[in-house]
Amino acid sequence: MCARVHQSYDQRVLRAVLFDFGGVILTSPFEAFAAYERDVGLPDGFLRSVNATNPDTNAWARLERSEFDIDEFVVAFESEARDLGHEVDGARVLECLRGEVRPSMVAALRACREQFATGLLTNNFLTGSPDWSSGGSFHELVDLFDVVVESSRVGCRKPERRFYEIALEELGITADEAVFLDDLGVNLKPAREMGMTTIKVVDPDAALAELAVVTGLDLSAP
Numbered sequence: 047m048c049a050r051v052h053q054s055y056d057q058r059v060l061r062a063v064l065f066d067f068g069g070v071i072l073t074s075p076f077e078a079f080a081a082y083e084r085d086v087g088l089p090d091g092f093l094r095s096v097n098a099t100n101p102d103t104n105a106w107a108r109l110e111r112s113e114f115d116i117d118e119f120v121v122a123f124e125s126e127a128r129d130l131g132h133e134v135d136g137a138r139v140l141e142c143l144r145g146e147v148r149p150s151m152v153a154a155l156r157a158c159r160e161q162f163a164t165g166l167l168t169n170n171f172l173t174g175s176p177d178w179s180s181g182g183s184f185h186e187l188v189d190l191f192d193v194v195v196e197s198s199r200v201g202c203r204k205p206e207r208r209f210y211e212i213a214l215e216e217l218g219i220t221a222d223e224a225v226f227l228d229d230l231g232v233n234l235k236p237a238r239e240m241g242m243t244t245i246k247v248v249d250p251d252a253a254l255a256e257l258a259v260v261t262g263l264d265l266s267a268p
Contacts, residue, residue, distance in 0.1 A: 060243075060261060061223040062192075063158040064213060066204075067168040069229030070247045071152065071187060072145030079142050088132055093139060096127050101232075105136075110169045110197040116140065119171075147187070154254050154265045155190055161263065165213050166191040167226065169203045193217050204233040210240055225260045227253060 068075050079093045097106050105122035108114040114122065120136030127134040158164055166188065188194055193216045197203035200212055214221060221241035228234050234244040243260055247253040258265040 059223055060162060060225060061219045062163040062165055062217050062225075063155075063257070063261065064165040064167050064224055064226040064242075065151075065155060065191075066226075066228040066230075066233065066247070067166060067170070068143060068145050070148075070227050070253075071155070071166075072147060074229055075143045075145060078144075079139075082138065082142055086134075088134070092127075092130070092132060093134070093142075096123065096130060096134075099126065099130065107203065109171045110203045111201055112172060112198045116171070148250055150250060150254060152187065152190075154257060155187075157263055157265060158257075158261060159190060159192070162261065163192045163217050163219070164190065165193040165195065165217055165224075167195050167204065167209070167213050167228075169197040172198045204228070204230075205236045207236050207240070210237050210242075225257065227257065 065071055076094065080090065082088070083090060083092055097104065101107060105114060105119050105126055108122070109116070109119040116137075119140075123136040123139065124134055127136075155164060193213060195209065195213045195216065197209065200209065202208045202212075204210075210221070210226075214224065217224070221237070224237075225243040225245065226234065226237045227245045227247050228237075229247045231246055234246055238244045245253050245256050245260070254265050257263075
């Protein structure tokens with residue numbers, strides 16, 4: 047799976063492959079959001095609409111920058127949802143972030159790290175529990191990355207430009223030497239404006255096919 051099959055994308059020098067966690071390495075939390083909405087009778091997409099309201103200063107953003115702890119988040123998020131017309135259980139919403147590992151993405155990550163530096167760029171939060179972080183407890187996967195940038199620890203988050211700058215500084219590369227995979231276009235836009243090659247992960251298989259072209263690696267299933 048790790049054999050190089052052709053030259054790098056657009057003849058540029060690629061030095062690092064950067065991955066988001068939830069929605070890329072793990073299944074998307076949006077599926078769990080939708081299930082919760084169906085279960086309690088919320089309108090489709092309601093939780094995402096709460097997150098999209100005042101996205102830089104709302105409860106979710108403050109949680110991911112460690113400005114709120116979980117209890118503070120729950121109170122604030124429930125209030126924001128109430129302002130938009132519906133009652134939610136903030137603690138249960140956080141449980142939706144427990145995703146499942148995508149084996150094909152992990153295999154691609156392993157292949158990429160044989161040829162390139164690898165980075166994990168994740169918006170997350172501190173739970174105070176050793177058993178799980180946002181998205182779950184996956185220490186064996188985190189160990190596959192050369193650099194891990196977590197919003198909860200650096201005090202900024204995607205899509206803030208500083209977040210990407212930290213990743214580049216820690217890897218010792220420039221933006222045009224990196225490709226970044228994320229499931230949200232809003233997170234890819236600043237990376238692309240900085241000069242990174244970006245891949246939006248909607249269909250994981252399609253994203254991996256695009257990554258194979260960018261890296262010149264054979265990322266087909268073994």
